[in-house]
Structure formats: C-alpha cells, structure tokens
Amino acid sequence: MPQPVPTPIPAGLLYRPADLAGLAFETTADLAPLPGLIGQPRAHEAIRFGTGIAHRGFNIFAIGAGGARMQESIRALLDDAAPGRPQPPDWVYVNNFAAPHRPVAISLPGGQAPVLEKAVHTLVDDLRSALPAVFAGEDYQKRRAALEQSIQARHESGFTALNEKATAHNIAVLRTPMGFAMAPTRDGKVVPPADFNAWPEAEQQATRAAIEELEKDLEQTLRTIPRLEKEQRDAVRALDRETARFALAQPFEEAKAPFTALPAVMAQFDAMLADILDNVGLFIAAEAAEPAALAAAGRLGGPFDRYEVNVLVTQADHGAGAPVIEELHPTLGNLVGRIEYLQMQGALVTNFRLIKPGALHRANGGTILIDARSLLTEPFSWTALKRALLRQQITIEDVARFVGLTTTVSLEPDPIPLDVKVVLFGDRQLYYLLAAYDPELAQHFKVLADFDDEVDRSEASEAMLARLIGSIAAREGLSPLDRAATARAVEHAARLADDAGKLTLLVEQMHDLVAEAGHWAAQAGRPVVTRADVEQAIAQQIHRASRLRERSQEMILRDIALVDxxxxxxxxxxxxxxxxxxxxxxxxxxxxxxxxxxxxxxxxxxxxxxxxxxxxxxxxxxxxxxxxxxxxxxxxxxxxxxxxxxxxxxxxxxxxxxxxxxxxxxxxxxxxxxxxxxxxxxxxxxxxxxxxxxxxxxxxxxxxxxxxxxxxxxxxxxxxxxxxxxxxxxxxxxxxxxxxxxxxxxxxxxxxxxxxxxxxxxxxxxxxxxxxxxxxxxxxxxxxxxxxxxxxxxxxxxxxxxxxxxxxxxxxxxxxx
Amino acid sequence: MSAAPPAFRRLILDVGDHAANPRIARAAAEFARALGLDLHCVFVEDEAVYGLAGLPFARELRLPAHEWHPMDATRIASEFAQAAAQARRVVDEVVRTLGIANAFEVVRGDPAACIAVLSTATDIVVVAERGAPGAWPFDRRRAAAYRSAAALLVLPPRPASRQGPIAAVLADAADACLEVAARAARSAGASLLLLPLALPPDQLQAAIARATARATALGVPPDRIAVRPVAGPGLDALLHALAGSDARLVVLTRAADPPQDDTPGARIARAHGAPVLLLEPRGTVPAEG
The missing domain is CATH 3.30.230.10 (Ribosomal Protein S5; domain 2)
Structure with a gap:
C-alpha cells in the first residue's frame, strides 16, 4: 500500500500554549508559594527514605542536571523535617592534663556547652583575682613567714655555731664573689697578709690549723643548705596547696553544681582542680606580672588556656531539632575540622583551644549537604569523608602532616563519634563515573535520588510551575507576573524541555527568566511583569548569545556557506x-x-x-x-x-x-x-x-x-x-x-x-x-x-x-x- | 629636738650583697621614684678578700660546686669586676625603664665601713630581708646599715601585691614618720593610714585629732586619712592593726635599741609582705630641710 505524502502539520500543533484556566490568580503574588521539591516524586521519596532510615551507609547521592538547584530543594525538604528530629549533643574539647597533646572530647546535652564554657571561664577569672588575694593576705603571709623563719633558724643555727667557733679562734668568714673564705682577724678586723706573716710561726700554725678545721665545718654547714632549701620548698608547696585547696573548694563546688549529672564534666573539674593545686604559682605569678603579660595571658596561647573550654559545636545557636549544614567549600579542614597554630617567638604552637570544628562536627546528629564535584576536587576530602563514615567517628587530620610539610608538634584530639546523614549532590555523569571507579561508593551511598530534568506537562504541572514562578519572584523580591506572563514563562519551560509535552524542572533557567523579565518590567516602570516582558527577556537572552548564530546565517545569506x-x-x-x-x-x-x-x-x-x-x-x-x-x-x-x-x-x-x-x-x-x-x-x-x-x-x-x-x-x-x-x-x-x-x-x-x-x-x-x-x-x-x-x-x-x-x-x- | 624628718636625697642600694637581683633593684628604684630620690648604687669590693690572696694557705670554697680553690688575686679581681658589671646591667635596665636619676659606684674597702661612711642622715639604705636558706647571716654590711645614721628601707623577701594606703606608726602626733608617710602618700596618690600606738583612752582621741590635723596640714585630704589605733603594746598588736589594710608601705620610727637583724621592721616586712621604712629615732638625727 503506497504511503501518502505527508501534509504539513497544522499551525495549531506547532506551539502548545499554557492552560492556566484552573488556577485563579491575577498575578503570581496571589499564588501560594511552593517550596521544596517540585515535580520530583522519585527524588522526594528517595530523600525521605534516605533521611528516615538509620542504618549505616544509607547516605544519599542526589543526581540531576546542573541547573536543577538540587541543594536548594533538598535543603528546604530537610529544613522542614529537621525540627522534628532529636537535637544532637554539644561537643567540647578540654585540656588533657595528663597528656596535653591528646585533648579530651566531652559530650553535653544540646545547648549546654556554652554554659560549661562560661562557668569554667568565670571560675578561672575569679580564681585569677581570688587566689592572689588569698596568697597576699596576712594569714598566708604570716604562716609562710613563720615557716620560712623556722627553717631559716635551723640554717642560721649552723652558721651561728660556725661563726662563734670562728670568732673564738679569731677567724672571720668572708664572702667572696663566688663563695666563702676564712681569714685571720685581730680585734675584729681581718689581718693583712704582711701582718700575718709577721706573726710568730706557732701562732700562724695555730691559725692555719683552726682555719683548716673551720673549713671542714663550713663545708659541712653549707652541705645542709640544699636539704634545707628543699625542705623549705616542700613546706611552702604544702602550705600553698593547703591554702589553695581551701580557697578553691567553694568556687569549684559552685561551678560544678549544674553539671553533676555529667561524669565526664565532673572528672574534668577534678583534673582541673588537681592541676591548679599543682600550679597555683601560675595564678600568683600572673597577678604580679606586667600588664602586657597579663593581656597576653587573656589571649589564646596564654597560660590559662589549659583550663578553658573549647566549644567545638553547640546546638545553642539554632533552636530545637537536628542541624542541616551545607558545606560549600569542602576542603579537608572545612570538612573534618582543623588544628590552627599561633606563631610565638618564631615557633608554631597550638593547644586544644585552637581545634576548629569542621562541617561534619556541625552536622553531627543531623544532615550535611555537600557538592560532589567540590568534594572530589579537594585533595584528601573524599577519602576523609569515607573514612569518617566507615569508622563512624570524626578524626581531625592535619593535611600538612599528610604531605610532610611540617614537623611541628601537633595534637591528637579524641575522635568524636559521628552520626550524620550525608547528602551529596552532583551531575549524573559524575555519579556514574564514581560508581564505576570507586567501589566504596555503594558502601557509603546506598540511596540514589535521581532528579528529573522535566515533568509531564499537564494542567496540574503547569499550575505547579506557575506557583514555582511566583515563589521565585517573591523570594527574589521581584515584581509578580500577571497571568499572560506566567503562561508565557510556562510555555518557555516546555521549550526549554525541548518538548511540548514536558516542562523543564531546571529551576535555574526559570529563575533567570523571571529575574530578567522582572528587570525589563522595572525598566518600563511596570509594577507587574507582563507577557511582553517575558518575551523581551527570552529575546534578549537569545540575542546576547546569538553572535555565532548570526555569523553563521550571514555566511549562508552571503553565499559563502552554500545552502540553496x-x-x-x-x-x-x-x-x-x-x-x-x-x-x-x-x-x-x-x-x-x-x-x-x-x-x-x-x-x-x-x-x-x-x-x-x-x-x-x-x-x-x-x-x-x-x-x-x-x-x-x-x-x-x-x-x-x-x-x-x-x-x-x-x-x-x-x-x-x-x-x-x-x-x-x-x-x-x-x-x-x-x-x-x-x-x-x-x-x-x-x-x-x-x-x-x-x-x-x-x-x-x-x-x-x-x-x-x-x-x-x-x-x-x-x-x-x-x-x-x-x-x-x-x-x-x-x-x-x-x-x-x-x-x-x-x-x-x-x-x-x-x-x-x-x-x-x-x-x-x-x-x-x-x-x-x-x-x-x-x-x-x-x-x-x-x-x-x-x-x-x-x-x-x-x-x-x-x-x-x-x-x-x-x-x-x-x-x- | 625636732619632729621634722630629714629631707631624704638618696636611696642607697648595696648591689654587692644582692648584685643581680632585679626584683630588689626594681623595688628600690620604684621607691626612689615615688619619693623623688636619687638611686645610688654601691658595689663594694671587699679588700679583705683581696688580702687573702697574699696568704699562701688561703683558699676559697666556691659555689655551687662546693670545691676548694686557692685564692688568686687576678681571678678574684676579675670576678669582682664581672659581678659589678652584672649588677650595673640590672640597675641600668631598671633605671632606663623608670627614668630616674642614679649613680653607680664601685669602691674597694671594708664593706661595712663603706656603707657606714656612705650612709648619712639624708639617705635611705635598702636592706633586703633574706627569704631562703643559704645566705650568710652575719653580713657586716647589713649590721653597718643598721648602725648608720641613715633611714632603712626594709624589703620583704616576698613582696605581696599591695595597693592600699601608706601606713604611719605613730608614737605620738609629732612623730617624724607622719610627715614622711604623708609625703609619700601625696606623691603616690595613696591614702594615709595612721596607726597610733597604744595610749590611754583619755589621750587617744586628742592624739588622733592632732595627728589627723597635722596630716591634713601636710597636704593629705581628710577623706583620704584613716586611723586604726594599735590596741596594745608589742609587735603582734601592730600587725593586728595592719591586718586587712593592704598597706603598701609601713613607716615607723626605730626604737633606740641596739641594731639587730630581727628588728620590728624586718618582722613587719616579712609578715605583712610590704616594705617598711625605718626612720631614725627622734634626737639621734638633726633635722634638715
């Protein structure tokens, strides 16, 4: 049967106009906003499943076209769900007094970390003024003076005996620049050598013998000094501890009171108390120090850092519920945290207060969104993320040590348990490449959320898109679109989908169109965007990009490129x-x-x-x-x-x-x-x-x-x-x-x-x-x-x-x- | 006899005894600046030590090794010079910081005699109390300082941080220490704490009134004058009166007893943790200025 020669398609089928008859509105300002995932039931289900399932490895990899603004959609979805999820704990790092290079991580109920930080800071501040006052007080001074005098009296008794014996033999004990020496005396004055040499031999011999004997006594007396000094040091230390313990008891009890239910915090308070008792001189010396030194003490790297609390992450900043964090620049440091250094007298130093949280810390207990391409292009970040997910803990890793750039003494902070849902988003090609070349991908990202680029065109989907357009205009503070403009934008969405029966879901392009149409409306002084503005926006978009098209057409029209x-x-x-x-x-x-x-x-x-x-x-x-x-x-x-x-x-x-x-x-x-x-x-x-x-x-x-x-x-x-x-x-x-x-x-x-x-x-x-x-x-x-x-x-x-x-x-x- | 204290001109610091102790040098220099005195540092090379080098049997127990070595005049001279240079560096550093007039003198002779000769009635000699075992307790320079006509500034072994008033221990309203304390309080911008020694109740109020009036006349505002009568005789009563005052300097007149180390001044300095300025008793020094 011969096939008929086709006839032209009727003009009415060459362009499908939007049908917004079912949507009652004058302008898009009348339309209810449409947040979250739009026209993405598959991706929506996947994300709901992925965020709902608690099992290990069920993290989400969202894929779609670049202009889909997946992260915004996912973020909106997660933000909606976050308040209903349990609030994760706060985390702090505190000094490990036994091993300062291994700071201790302590978990506190959500929002309590700043309370602890303030309590400890106030305690240290109070002690910095209270302890010097106690040690400057008359009670302490009197006790210490009595203690020192009693030991000094024992010391002087030895010297007194020696001095008396020397005086009895007409010998003087002299201080030399470097020690002691014995000299013969007469009438209380040292005898010059010439006079001494004029003495009878027997007298000289007797004096020499006396000096020899006294020298032994002097030696013996001086040998007791280190022991006495140590005795004095020990006694003073014991007095200091006793004094400090009394002075510290009440402030510590008050500071600890809100945290009695937290054993780790109580243990840290105990360790802190023990350390202050051992180093009470730190407080007294600082009080007597120069103002510049005092100012330095208040800064990071100061001597009182050891007692402070480093609030790594707290839920106090964002109300109830689980955090949703988006990391736009997932370097290793931004992801798993980093240890910073201070330059002090030419050396790089650090301590637990210089531990900075990463996005994983902030998202712990909640969700983190990361752009897959950014993650993969940052050295060490992808493997560090996989390690963290595998071990279920966040270990702060120093990139400089990885590549051998530094041998500076660093810290090994306690790892922090990780309970986070990771949502990666990226284009499909990236995902499929990763799936092909990294076998661990499937282990850690078991949930695929595949974002459609387009949606079937129907009255409902057109209405949905109209609401989306209205949402964009409202969110960006643009003029609303009237019905005709909205319809034209919807029709353009079909053109962008390259299909009269589909509508694009690439929000970025719709956003651009609405923004530009709003601009032209504003230029024309119109409060509402009309169809003409949308048309102008489309035409301008094409015009700006059409230099090559025009050159190509020109070549044909000038018969340089031959097309009949x-x-x-x-x-x-x-x-x-x-x-x-x-x-x-x-x-x-x-x-x-x-x-x-x-x-x-x-x-x-x-x-x-x-x-x-x-x-x-x-x-x-x-x-x-x-x-x-x-x-x-x-x-x-x-x-x-x-x-x-x-x-x-x-x-x-x-x-x-x-x-x-x-x-x-x-x-x-x-x-x-x-x-x-x-x-x-x-x-x-x-x-x-x-x-x-x-x-x-x-x-x-x-x-x-x-x-x-x-x-x-x-x-x-x-x-x-x-x-x-x-x-x-x-x-x-x-x-x-x-x-x-x-x-x-x-x-x-x-x-x-x-x-x-x-x-x-x-x-x-x-x-x-x-x-x-x-x-x-x-x-x-x-x-x-x-x-x-x-x-x-x-x-x-x-x-x-x-x-x-x-x-x-x-x-x-x-x-x- | 006059109750007027001498017009002090110099603060004498014997740096031969505690040559390189920056704490003492700074405390002395700050005191000199507060009272507008010249800091006069003296380093005495003991000529007797040089003399010992001429005795063939003489030897030296050198610290901290505790080893005996023969006396050698050249080495001794070198070590004295090094010690003097070290002391000068310490003093220079302090003086440069505080910007006060000063002199540094190195002399050779009998230290006690040198101190005695140098210390006149218009001088204040610094005496630092010993805080730890090891110091030779029979320093003749110290005894000479106590015997001299100069006033003494007794520094405690461990000065506490004191920001309170300047205390004057008054035997009576005409006590010379009142004027010195008032002058120091005015200079330092501090309050004045009057500590009248035990008097019969019928005399006490009158004595307080006279002392307060005199302090006011010396330029201390009445609202910056406090009075704490000493409740009884003896040092403990005085320390009790000082307790809690946070006095930064205690000024008192020495008893006319023979000088000794453990004077009340030394004990107050130790127990209270603040410097004590000991003035010569009335009648022993002619009034000047």
Whole structure:
C-alpha cells in the first residue's frame, strides 16, 4: 500500500500554549508559594527514605542536571523535617592534663556547652583575682613567714655555731664573689697578709690549723643548705596547696553544681582542680606580672588556656531539632575540622583551644549537604569523608602532616563519634563515573535520588510551575507576573524541555527568566511583569548569545556557506544540525551531498575518513548500507561506491540526525532524481527506512526558517521532521505565524519513502506481486542503477583486470541508469 | 629636738650583697621614684678578700660546686669586676625603664665601713630581708646599715601585691614618720593610714585629732586619712592593726635599741609582705630641710 505524502502539520500543533484556566490568580503574588521539591516524586521519596532510615551507609547521592538547584530543594525538604528530629549533643574539647597533646572530647546535652564554657571561664577569672588575694593576705603571709623563719633558724643555727667557733679562734668568714673564705682577724678586723706573716710561726700554725678545721665545718654547714632549701620548698608547696585547696573548694563546688549529672564534666573539674593545686604559682605569678603579660595571658596561647573550654559545636545557636549544614567549600579542614597554630617567638604552637570544628562536627546528629564535584576536587576530602563514615567517628587530620610539610608538634584530639546523614549532590555523569571507579561508593551511598530534568506537562504541572514562578519572584523580591506572563514563562519551560509535552524542572533557567523579565518590567516602570516582558527577556537572552548564530546565517545569506532554499538538485539536500555553545543552542542548515559510482559496496563517510565524524554519525552512515542492502538486494553483491559529505563543515560532526538526509541524497544520486532545495531534512533512519526522532527539532526548524525568511518565504519552503518529533514542537511565534499563513510548512515524516516522495515529487514506489518496483518510481530507478553497477562490476571482474574496485566506475552522479 | 624628718636625697642600694637581683633593684628604684630620690648604687669590693690572696694557705670554697680553690688575686679581681658589671646591667635596665636619676659606684674597702661612711642622715639604705636558706647571716654590711645614721628601707623577701594606703606608726602626733608617710602618700596618690600606738583612752582621741590635723596640714585630704589605733603594746598588736589594710608601705620610727637583724621592721616586712621604712629615732638625727 503506497504511503501518502505527508501534509504539513497544522499551525495549531506547532506551539502548545499554557492552560492556566484552573488556577485563579491575577498575578503570581496571589499564588501560594511552593517550596521544596517540585515535580520530583522519585527524588522526594528517595530523600525521605534516605533521611528516615538509620542504618549505616544509607547516605544519599542526589543526581540531576546542573541547573536543577538540587541543594536548594533538598535543603528546604530537610529544613522542614529537621525540627522534628532529636537535637544532637554539644561537643567540647578540654585540656588533657595528663597528656596535653591528646585533648579530651566531652559530650553535653544540646545547648549546654556554652554554659560549661562560661562557668569554667568565670571560675578561672575569679580564681585569677581570688587566689592572689588569698596568697597576699596576712594569714598566708604570716604562716609562710613563720615557716620560712623556722627553717631559716635551723640554717642560721649552723652558721651561728660556725661563726662563734670562728670568732673564738679569731677567724672571720668572708664572702667572696663566688663563695666563702676564712681569714685571720685581730680585734675584729681581718689581718693583712704582711701582718700575718709577721706573726710568730706557732701562732700562724695555730691559725692555719683552726682555719683548716673551720673549713671542714663550713663545708659541712653549707652541705645542709640544699636539704634545707628543699625542705623549705616542700613546706611552702604544702602550705600553698593547703591554702589553695581551701580557697578553691567553694568556687569549684559552685561551678560544678549544674553539671553533676555529667561524669565526664565532673572528672574534668577534678583534673582541673588537681592541676591548679599543682600550679597555683601560675595564678600568683600572673597577678604580679606586667600588664602586657597579663593581656597576653587573656589571649589564646596564654597560660590559662589549659583550663578553658573549647566549644567545638553547640546546638545553642539554632533552636530545637537536628542541624542541616551545607558545606560549600569542602576542603579537608572545612570538612573534618582543623588544628590552627599561633606563631610565638618564631615557633608554631597550638593547644586544644585552637581545634576548629569542621562541617561534619556541625552536622553531627543531623544532615550535611555537600557538592560532589567540590568534594572530589579537594585533595584528601573524599577519602576523609569515607573514612569518617566507615569508622563512624570524626578524626581531625592535619593535611600538612599528610604531605610532610611540617614537623611541628601537633595534637591528637579524641575522635568524636559521628552520626550524620550525608547528602551529596552532583551531575549524573559524575555519579556514574564514581560508581564505576570507586567501589566504596555503594558502601557509603546506598540511596540514589535521581532528579528529573522535566515533568509531564499537564494542567496540574503547569499550575505547579506557575506557583514555582511566583515563589521565585517573591523570594527574589521581584515584581509578580500577571497571568499572560506566567503562561508565557510556562510555555518557555516546555521549550526549554525541548518538548511540548514536558516542562523543564531546571529551576535555574526559570529563575533567570523571571529575574530578567522582572528587570525589563522595572525598566518600563511596570509594577507587574507582563507577557511582553517575558518575551523581551527570552529575546534578549537569545540575542546576547546569538553572535555565532548570526555569523553563521550571514555566511549562508552571503553565499559563502552554500545552502540553496529554492530549486532542486541531484544528490544534494539541506540537512539540519544543532550547535550548542555555552548553554545556547541554535539550528543551522548544511548542505549534504552524495556521489556514486560502481564499486565494492562501500559507502564512504568523508567526515569519518578525515576524522571529523563522530561514532554516532558513522553509525548512521553504516545503517544506510543496511537499508540499501535490505531493500535493493538482488542476489548480487552490492556494487556501489558512494561518498557522503557535509559540505563546508570544518568542525566535528556527530549524531545520527542527518542519516535520513544522507539517505535521501544517496537515493537521489542513485536514481538521478533531483531533491527540492526549498526543504530541509532532519531525522535519523533505521535499516528498514523508518524515520526516527531526533533532538533539537525546534532549533533546527527555526534555523532553516531564519534563512528562508531572510531570503523571502516562497510558500513552498519547509522542514521534514520525524513524525515522532511532532509532539516536541514549541516553535517561535514567527514560525508558527508563517506556517499558519501557508508560507512555511513542517512535514511529519514516518518513512524514507514518504520523505523521498516529498523531496522529489516522485512516488517512492512499492514492489508489486512480482517483486518489481513500479516504473517511474524512485525505488525502481535506484534498483535499476544498482543493477547497472553490478553488471559493470561483473564485466570488470570477468575481464580480470581488477578494475572493479572502488575506483572502477566511470559514471557520475546524475547519470541515468 | 625636732619632729621634722630629714629631707631624704638618696636611696642607697648595696648591689654587692644582692648584685643581680632585679626584683630588689626594681623595688628600690620604684621607691626612689615615688619619693623623688636619687638611686645610688654601691658595689663594694671587699679588700679583705683581696688580702687573702697574699696568704699562701688561703683558699676559697666556691659555689655551687662546693670545691676548694686557692685564692688568686687576678681571678678574684676579675670576678669582682664581672659581678659589678652584672649588677650595673640590672640597675641600668631598671633605671632606663623608670627614668630616674642614679649613680653607680664601685669602691674597694671594708664593706661595712663603706656603707657606714656612705650612709648619712639624708639617705635611705635598702636592706633586703633574706627569704631562703643559704645566705650568710652575719653580713657586716647589713649590721653597718643598721648602725648608720641613715633611714632603712626594709624589703620583704616576698613582696605581696599591695595597693592600699601608706601606713604611719605613730608614737605620738609629732612623730617624724607622719610627715614622711604623708609625703609619700601625696606623691603616690595613696591614702594615709595612721596607726597610733597604744595610749590611754583619755589621750587617744586628742592624739588622733592632732595627728589627723597635722596630716591634713601636710597636704593629705581628710577623706583620704584613716586611723586604726594599735590596741596594745608589742609587735603582734601592730600587725593586728595592719591586718586587712593592704598597706603598701609601713613607716615607723626605730626604737633606740641596739641594731639587730630581727628588728620590728624586718618582722613587719616579712609578715605583712610590704616594705617598711625605718626612720631614725627622734634626737639621734638633726633635722634638715
């Protein structure tokens, strides 16, 4: 049954207007806002499941297109759920008095960390003034003076005995710059050497003997001094401890009182008390120190740091419920925390107060959102996150130590138990690559939340999108949109989806449109955005990005790039391609030509031969061989040599959307029937000659329309598109208007036969009962030409001269069989 | 006899005894600045030590090694010079910080005699109380200072942080220490605490009134004068009166007893943790200025 030549698609089907009749509103300000996940039931379910399940590894990997603003949607969803979840504990780091390089992590009920910090800080502050006062007090001074005097009295008694003995022997004990010496005296004065030498020998001997004996006594007396000094130190230390213990008891009891139910905190208070008793001099010395030193003591790195509390994370900052944290810059330090250093006298020093929390600390007990690409591009972050999830604890890791940049003494803080739900978001390719190359991904991210790029278009989804548009306008403080503007924005969403039956869910693009339309409305002094503003926004968006499109069209219009829009030619057709540059796509017609001659059954794809054709394009060309072989097989080898080329194509070509156009040129070249040049063709084809859907149909049609329009619409011009693409049409208003006026046409084509009939004006022809195509049909002409090639080749083979190769033919395109 | 105290000009600091003790040097310098005195530092090289080097059997027990070494005049001289230089560095550092007039004198002779000669009635000699075992308790310079005509500034071994008034221990309203204390209080911007010694009740109020009037006349505002009568005789009563006062300096007139180390001044300094300025008793020094 011969297939009818397709008729143009009615203008009413070239653009599907929005139907907002079911939505009562004047402007979008009247519409209820629409937060959270919109039109993403699958992703919504996945996130609800992922956040609801408590088992290990059920973290979420959300994937979708870049403009989906997934994190905003997820964030809104999580924020809604967060208040209903239990509040996680606070975490603090405190000094480990036994091992200061290993700070102790203590967990407190949510919101209690600042209370503890303040209690301890106040306690230390109080002690810094109270302890010096106690030690400066008369009671302490008197006791210490008595203590020292009693020990000194013992010391002096030894000296007194020595002094008395020396005096009795007329000997003086002298202080030298470095010690002691004995000198003979007379009448209480030291005897000069000359006088001494004048003494009788016996007296000199007696004095020498006395000195020798006294020297032993002096030595003995001095030997007791270290012991006495130690005794005094011990006694003073004991007095200090006793004094301090009394002074500390009450303040400590008061500070501890709110935390009696927290054993770890009580233990820390006990350790702190013991340390202060051992180091009470710290408080007294600081009190007597210079003002500059006192100021330094109050800063980080000061001597009282050891007693302070480092509030790592507290829930006091954000009310009840679980935290939801988004980490935009997931460096290792920002993720798992870091240890900072202070430069002091040329050295880098640190202590537990310089431990800074990471996003995992802040999100602990709640949820953390991380951009997967950012995470993967930060050194060490991905592996650190996996380690944390595997061990279920946060260990602060110093990147400088990883790479051996520093040998500074650092800290090994207690790891903190981790209970967090991680939500990664990123594009699909990233996820699939990660899934392919990192086997641990599945271990840690068991829940996939796949965000759709578009939603089926219906009255409900249009209404939903209208509310979303209203939400965007309200959130961004933009003017509301009136009904017509909203409808135009919805229609644009369908165009962005490249499908009249779908609406895009790429919120970013809708946001941009609403923002720009608001801008133009404001420029025009309109309080409400109208359809004209939306149109202007769309037009401006295109205009800004269309420099290349205009250059391309200019080349065609100036006949630099050769594209005919009238007449007919053998082996030549207008193909359509789409160029996507920087997020902007436009269609461009290209001339596709074909030449045939007898050969070995090979169709040469010139694009591929010069490595400008991609694999999909090559696949499309190879399909043509299958089509020819299947349709025109005559029990003889295919003896065709054909070459196909995108003329004046200087860049890569990929995709199979030109395969139907290439087949038409091939059939034209074989049949010698010319193809109409006022039509352009798009669509892929299979081996059975069925024309299949392609992408970018709207841009392709508009690309050819622009050229035709610029040259003047003839009324016969149009585009052949796959019938399956008819449902995708959301064409520009000028294209629709031209079609409505009969000055342009869009033909839905199902088969190659329909297409070739339209292009040649000759029926394709179907085999009759005898297996022959009707005379005068395209197929008959093609088959006859192929048979002729086979005969030529056979003759050449019989001649045995090998001339039946690809170059054996002498016929030219357009030659009749 | 006059109750007027001498106009002090110098604060003498014997740096030979506690050469490189910055704490003592600073305390002395701050006191000198508060009272507008010149700081006069003296380093005495004991000539007797030099003399010992001429005795063949003389030897020295050197600390902290506790080893005996023969006396060598050259080495002794070098060590005296080093000690003097070290003391000068310490003093220079303090003086530069506080910006006070000062002199540094190195003399050779009998330390006790030198101190005695240097210390006149218009001087105050610094005496630092010993705080730990090890110091030779029979320092003749110390005894000379106590015997001299100069007043003494007794520094406690561990000064407590005191920000309170300047206390004057008054035997009577004409006590010379009142004027010195009033002058110091005015200079330091401190209050004045009068501690009249035990008097019969019928005399006490009159004595207080006279002392207060005199202090006011010396330039101390009445609202900055407090009085705490000492409740009885003896040092304990005085310390009791001082308790809780936070007095930063105690000024009292020495008893005319023979000088000894454990004078009330030394005991007050130790127990109260503040410097004590001991003035010569009335009649022993002619009034000046």
């Amino acid at each position: 829009t009238a007449g007919s030619r053998v082996g030549q057709v207008n193909g359509l391609s789409v160029l996507m540059l920087g997020g902007y796509a436009f269609g461009r017609p290209s001339r596709i030509t074909c030449r045939v001659r007898p050969g070995a059954g090979r169709i040469v794809d010139i694009e591929r031969e010069v490595e400008l054709g991609g694999p999909l394009h090559s696949k499309g060309v190879l399909i043509l061989s299958g089509f020819l072989g299947g349709r025109y097989a005559m029990g003889a080898p295919m003896s065709l040599s054909a070459s196909l080329v995108f003329e004046q194509s200087y860049g890569g070509v990929d995709g199979d959307s030109a395969s139907s156009a290439e087949l038409y040129t091939l059939l034209s070249a074989l049949s010698g029937l010319p193809l109409r040049q006022d039509l352009a063709v798009t669509g892929s084809v299979n081996q059975h000659g069925i024309v299949q859907a392609i992408g970018g149909v709207n841009e392709k049609i508009e690309g050819f329309f622009d050229i035709c329009s610029a040259r003047g619409l003839s009324g016969t011009q149009g585009v052949l598109i796959p019938r399956a693409n008819a449902q995708h049409l959301m064409l520009r208003a000028d294209v629709v208007a031209a079609c409505a006026a009969g000055r342009f046409a869009i033909y839905p084509v199902e088969t190659i036969d329909q297409g070739i009939a339209l292009l040649t004006g000759v029926p394709a022809g179907e085999r009759d009962a005898g297996g022959a195509y009707p005379p005068g049909s395209v197929n008959q002409a093609v088959e006859a030409r192929l048979a002729h090639f086979a005969a030529l080749r056979k003759r050449a083979g019989d001649a045995g001269d090998g001339a039946a190769g690809d170059d054996a033919g002498t016929e030219r395109n357009g030659g009749k069989p």
